[in-house]
Amino acid sequence: MVLTLLQPGTEDPSLSAAMVNDSSRRSASDTALSAGPVLANGGGSALGDAAQGASGQIGQALAAQEAAERRAEERRREAAERARAAASSGGSGSSGNSGGAPAAGPVGGAVQVAGDGIQAALKMGWQAIGGDEFLGSTLGSNWSPYNGAGHDGQGRRTSDAISVENGNLVIRGDSQGNTGGMAWGTSQKYGKWEMRAQFPKGDKQYHPVLLLWPSEVSWPEGGEIDFAETTSASDDVSFFLHYGSSNSQKDAKKQLDITQWHNYAVEWTPDAIVGYVDGVEWFRSEDPNTFPPGPMHATIQLDYFPDGGSPEPSEMRVAWMRQYK
Structure with a gap:
């Protein structure tokens, strides 16, 4: 089967129009996601903790670098453990990591990486088939950054807004409305996805979103699953499930300190679509x-x-970002 990757900001005008004209799907979130109080940034980050602990000794910059290296090494060890578990159990899979570490095999019994919180995948024994740990210095080749008009034709989406720094993907929006987005090249019908993300305090005009976008059937008929959507000024996060030619929606909202690191996951089976935050279910259809x-x-x-x-x-x-069967 040939899969056509649909993404906003591509040269295909029908696909670009489908995404930039999606203001109707976001209008509900514009009013629902209100600005919250200023909160401390980075408390759940191993990198932030390490930098704070080393302050006054070797300097914040050096501490950050060392913390990032330790975190990357922890992830490599975790990936190696998964690969060994897969080999011993006869499992198989392919790596989708830009850093080259294996990301296949059963993960239910894997040891959680320190600082990576409670993960739905580990809690429920999902079997990994790929993903990206953002361990390199550049974006992996399986990602397609957007270049073109921004949401609803406002601002601009540019690959210049995307970087990989200290073991994290970073997408920035500037004072002119230049920002970024990117699509993963591996599609599937049914499966599970989990991402560990942090949304530092910022402007309400910027909306971070982790989502699934249709690969074969055009939007809106193809559906859309926003399993974490908020504004950079909010104290909550929302789940939006879009369906049907009229872009109907089901949604849920959860109070959450989005400035901290959290694990956001979605499980899609023939029986249900379920959303999780830090391993706890909060949306189901x-x-x-x-x-x-x-x-x-x-x-x-x-x-x-x-x-x-x-x-x-x-x-x-x-x-x-990790993808599962």
Whole structure:
């Protein structure tokens, strides 16, 4: 089967129009996601903790570098453990890591990486088939960054807004509405996806979103699963399930300190679509009429919703994206 990767900002005008004209799907979130109080940044980050602990001894910059190296090594060990488990149990799979570490095999019994929190995948024994740990210095080849008009034709999506720094993907939005987004090249119908993300305090006009986008059936008929969507100024996060030609929606909202690191996951089976935060279920739909009709692929975006003048620069960070059977 030949899969056509649908993504906003591509040269295909029909696909670009489908994404940039999706203001109707986001309008509900514009009013639902309100600005919250300023909160401390980075408390759940091993990198932030290490930098703070080393302050005054070897300097914050050096501490950050060393912490990133330790974190990368921990991830490599975890990936190696998964690979050994797969080999001993007869499992198989392929690596999708930009850093070259294996990401296949059963993970139910794997030891969680320190600082990576409670993961739905480890809790429920999902079997990994690929993903990206963002261990390198550049974006992996399985990602396709967007270049073109921004959300609803406002601002601009550019690959210049995307970087890989200290073991994290970083997408930045500037004061002019220049921001970024990218699509993962491996699609599947049914499966599970989990991402570890942090949304530092920023401007309400920027909307971080982790989602699944249709790969074969055009939007809106192809559906859309936003399993983490918020604004950079919010104190909550929302789940939006879009379905049908009229872009109908089911949604849920959860109070959450989004400035801290959290694990956001979605499970899509023939029986249900379920959302998780830090291994705890918070959204479920068992109505088959709400399910996507075809394969989906993972997408990471920082969307610009102009509302009230020039935005303050904002960013989102993702430590890893993992895809499961």
